[in-house]
Amino acid sequence: MKRGFKRFLIRFLKIVAALLVVLGLAGAALGAWYVSHLSGVVKAKFEGRKWEFPSKIYADSKIIYPGMYLSTDEVRDKLRRLGYRVSKARPRTKGEYRILGKNAVIEVYLHDFRYPLRDFRGFPVRISLKSGTIHRIQRLDDNEVLPSLELEPELVTGFYDRVREQRRVVRLDEVPARVRKTVLAVEDERFYYHRGVDPVAVMRAFLANVRRGGVVQGGSTLTQQLMKNFFLGSERTLERKVKEALMALITEWLYTKDQILENYLNEIYLGQNGAQGIFGIWEAARFYFVKEPEQLTVGETALLAGLIRAPNRYSPYRSAGEATRRRNVVLAKLVSDGIITRRAYEHALQEVFEKREPVRLTNSAPYFTDYVKKELAEHYSEDTLTAEGLRIFTSLDLEIQQAAEKALSEGLARLEKDYRHLRKTAKQDDLEGALVVIKPQTGEIKAMVGGRDYGKSQFNRVAQAKRQPGSVFKPFVYLAALTHGSAQGSGSYDSTTYVEDTPFTWSYGEKEWAPQNYNRSYEGWVTLREAMEKSLNAATARIAQDVGIGKVREMAYRMGIQSRLPLLPSLSLGAVEVTPLEMAGAYSALANNGVRTHLLSIKNVLDRDGDALEKRHIRVKRVLSPRVAVDVHNMLRGVVERGTAQRMRALGFTRPAAGKTGTTNDSRDAWFAGYTPDLLALVWVGFDRQSELGLSGSSAALPIWTDFMKRATSRLPVVDFVTPPGASARGADPRTGMVPGPPRNALARAVAR
Amino acid sequence: MTTHWPHAAAWLSLAALLAGCGVPAASVPPSRVERPPAPRPGTGLPTAPAPAEPGSGTGLSTVPSPSPPAPPAARVPRPELPMYQGSSPRRVASVSRTERARELLRSGQYTLALMELERSLSLDGSNPYAHYYLAVSHYRLRNFNASLDFLEVAEAVLASDRPWLAQTLVLRGDNLRALGRFKRARAAYRKALTLDPANPSAHRGLLWARQRSKAVSW
Structure with a gap:
């Protein structure tokens, strides 16, 4: 029995031993597989794209x-x-x-x-x-x-994906030794003496925690912290800790200490600026002290290292007292470790954190940046824009943008205050507006406000809204007339040519169209100049009929209108749909003596290394003879001095200016496109759902334009328009462009008699 | 973290690897260390590679053989022509930038010159010299049509200044010649000579265009 039991026991033990061996081998195999898997994960991170770098949009210098x-x-x-x-x-x-x-x-x-x-x-x-x-x-x-x-x-803004991280990656040799030593002294003083996990630090932390009856100290090495940030969350579980330790060991096996430290210094989270997280030593030095790491003082370096433990708690922006206390703790550690001298320590203690507000990166031109993004999307993928750290230089002028934002929002609020019906309508359909500003000689878009409140509506009314321009379209009719003359053989036109402003019917095909003036009153015989100044519909339609509507359409296209224009008589009065942006672009040729400039928002795109990916240059094209351009320009000056936009002067804008009001027949859209020698601005006011505005361009859009121009030009010298030599009509008054003497066409002479 | 793993395997691996702890990492053999690629140094003054100048040196890069004599626009045209500074501070600042661009053109940095001139024009949109030198920059960068576009503007604003207008016409001739429009190029040079009979560039250009025209017809 005893022998039988003994034999059984031996056999049992053999089986157990065999089982243990098998289990051990299986475990080792599993462990090896797991380590290899984690190695793959670590390698993929270290050797692949570690961070996403948002592309950055810059305004003009x-x-x-x-x-x-x-x-x-x-x-x-x-x-x-x-x-x-x-x-x-x-x-x-x-x-x-x-x-x-x-x-x-x-x-x-x-x-x-x-x-x-x-x-x-x-x-x-x-x-x-x-x-x-x-x-x-x-x-x-x-x-x-x-x-x-x-x-x-x-910097205007960045193009972010989901995570809004501000980070500039630096090489380890770009981080001063003092900063490196301070970070190591605070976070992992035995960094160069362990292999990823530090049993000494773990034991020390364990004892401290037992003594204090809670978690007061951590034993994580810098490598473990890096693993936690790279791969793991901040959950406090044993499973996570084990995995973190394993990965740290693998990382130390695969990479040098310097590589690990460099990654750590770039990865570490160091605070929050609004919605954006501040990551890495370089970005933190910039955010807290507006310095580069090599410019930091001993005290600033100490605080930066001290921030790693709890960035938001010790932030000097939050509490100078807390920040100072934390800095002093770090300084004491530095002096006790012999990293700084006692003298440097004493000196650093005297440093005072100046009370400052962080520079918040708020996108002050959201419609413009959307527009830029859309333009970039033609050549760059979303992933490239949000992760490759491109630097995009634009034409935006933030001061002009600010003036435009203010003028539009205040102007619309003023309209709602002055006209009760706009408030009533606003319950179903918000009163909206758009303002775009261009430098006519270069085509640079200096400001763009695509709506009243970007938070409420991201629809960019400057670039996306197709609206009827009404009388803002009329200059194209006059340009066609001055360029091509009559198609019916009745001669050429100039600003003194007489036209009839009386009701008439324009028959085309089997249809008829009867243009009417805005207030149903007609002027009889008027010069082209008067017809433009008073925005007379009947006279303009007659000119278009005489010149040919095809020529009018061709002129609009030549000036830069890209929307499809139907070949109908009503085209002459702007009964088509165009965007405010294309209309502003078309007006640039009038402001620039007949030279059209291509609209320019993006000037340069650089990659993260500073190499140019794209350069866009100013492009010009003469589309009008200087004389025709100057003639129409002078008529538009008359609009401001004597015509439908003369309210501009009453509103206090006294600089040389030219422009045209626009109101659609159904009073749903109000426009003003105008320019000074330096800036061209176009304002549109209306409702998104086409509710009736009931106001003219002069009442709704012109005051906003005037307010904007007063703000935007207040710091510019007063200069007059430059007319190219020989471009003025013969004998014209250089100030007004008016030609003295008798009317110049036979019809006009007859009328004059 | 999306990786899932069995606890036992982790513990086993940890136990195995912990055995190596506490040893200075310097002892890790360098053969096992992989370095990430070094980032590109952030300094230096990169300039766009300058394309062969139209009309520079041997000068015949823009037009196929047979080789005519060196064209006139190998240098910055008539750098001795003074630019009117004007009384407005803005014009003075703008012209000083144009002057700097002229130096960049002289040193062959055409793209930088172009950018400087665009800043100059942005500062003062009515600076006629900025338009003219933008045309020169585009010509040097072989953007002949863009150059002609800027010349259209420059000619209009410099119309009352005979030497400058002559110079714009010479450059027009150079551009037209580069585009193979010899007849129009000759007309431009001739017009330049009527304005400025001593203009050496116009003389050279006219001579060259005549020879080129003969060579093509022959």
């Missing part, structure tokens, strides 16, 4: 020059938005500025900036002001007096 109107407040605002910080002494490092002597002198140490095709190296410069204008711009390093100075472009 600003050029300042002696003689330019500029107040200290404007410079201060601009520098603040560009991330410059105030300095009490003369600026010694890039990104500092100070204002001296009752605001008369501004000293700035300019940032470096990588422009398309050139790297700009920042230098110190002094801008002296006198009576609200720039008196002199002088470099402080070599005393060279500069004829102009370009301030780097402002």
